[in-house]
Amino acid sequence: MATPLIVPGLYGSCSQHWQSWLEQRLPFAHRALQANWDKADIGAWSEVLEGAVLRQSDRVILIAHSFGCLVSVAAAQRSASRISGALLVAPCDTQRVGVDERALDFELPFPSTLVASRNDPWMTFSRAEMWADRWGSRLVDAGHKGHINVASGHGPWPEVLSLIAELSSNPDVLVLKRADRPPLDCAV
Numbered sequence: 001m002a003t004p005l006i007v008p009g010l011y012g013s014c015s016q017h018w019q020s021w022l023e024q025r026l027p028f029a030h031r032a033l034q035a036n037w038d039k040a041d042i043g044a045w046s047e048v049l050e051g052a053v054l055r056q057s058d059r060v061i062l063i064a065h066s067f068g069c070l071v072s073v074a075a076a077q078r079s080a081s082r083i084s085g086a087l088l089v090a091p092c093d094t095q096r097v098g099v100d101e102r103a104l105d106f107e108l109p110f111p112s113t114l115v116a117s118r119n120d121p122w123m124t125f126s127r128a129e130m131w132a133d134r135w136g137s138r139l140v141d142a143g144h145k146g147h148i149n150v151a152s153g154h155g156p157w158p159e160v161l162s163l164i165a166e167l168s169s170n171p172d173v174l175v176l177k178r179a180d181r182p183p184l185d186c187a188v
Contacts, residue, residue: 001028001058002058002059002060002061002064002084002085002168003028003029003030003056003057003058003059003060003061004022004028004029004030004060004061004063004164005030005032005052005053005056005061005062005063005169006019006022006023006029006030006031006032006063006064007032007049007062007063007064007065007068007069007071007072007099008031008032008034008037008065008066008068009064009065009066009067009068009069009092010037010038010040010066010067010092011037011038012037012038013065014150016150016155017065017149017150017154017155018061018065018148018149018154018155018156018157018160019031019065020162021155021157022057022063022157022161029063030052030056030057032049032052032068032182032183033048033052034048040067040098040099041096042070042071042074042097042099042103043074045068045071045074046071046075049071049072049075049079050075050078050079051094053075053079053082053083054079054082055137056082056125059082059083059084060082060083060084061083061084061085061087061164061167061168062083062084062085062086062087063087063089063160064086064087064088064089064091064162065088065089065090065148065149066090066091066092066122066147066149067091067092067097069088069089069090069091069092069114070091070092070093070094070097070104071102072086072088072106073086073088073108073135073179074103076108076109076110077106080108080109080110083110084110084111084167084168084169085109085110085111085112085113085162085168086108086110086112086113086137086167087113087115087160087164087167088109088113088114088115088135089114089115089148089160090115090117090120090122090123090139090142090147090148090149091114091116091117091122091123091128091131092122092123093122093123093124093127095121096123104134106134106135107134107135107136108135108136108137108153111138111167112135112136112137112138112167113137113138113139113140113163113166113167114128114132114135114137114138114139114140114144115140115148115163116128116129116132116139116140116141116142117142117143117144117145117146117147117148117152118141118142118143118144118145119144119145119146120145120146120147120148121146121147121149122147125141125147140163161173
């Protein structure tokens, strides 16, 4: 069974974000927690993510957003055998956050889907197409959805469930549960 591992981007994903909505609904979901949500540090963040991956008893399916997508790809270089798939939603551009893209320029050794918006202020659609090709990811054109975050109206996002189902070989990963976790406090 693959454990859903939620990988937020900068500032974490606050209680209104689709990642928090999703975490409340998936019974086995875990969240990769960073020491400093306000500083985009690919080395430190990918090290923390690698630790989170290794702590799970099963392989994981990464559910990443924005900078968390870049972190997920970086962590995959050393943790690929523990990752069964990755959903990369609205990745931010390496050029926007000062990441050397050569370090991320390889095909992912597991199934992946990259969801990109045509009007995302953090990455152009043409750059998203380029990364999907380099990573060997299936590209999903989300249309004009902004950065697919709270600011673009993406709190609850039921469509993400079918994207996860396509990557997971375990139907139990999507068994919904009641929302009983406390809301997270973070910047939007």
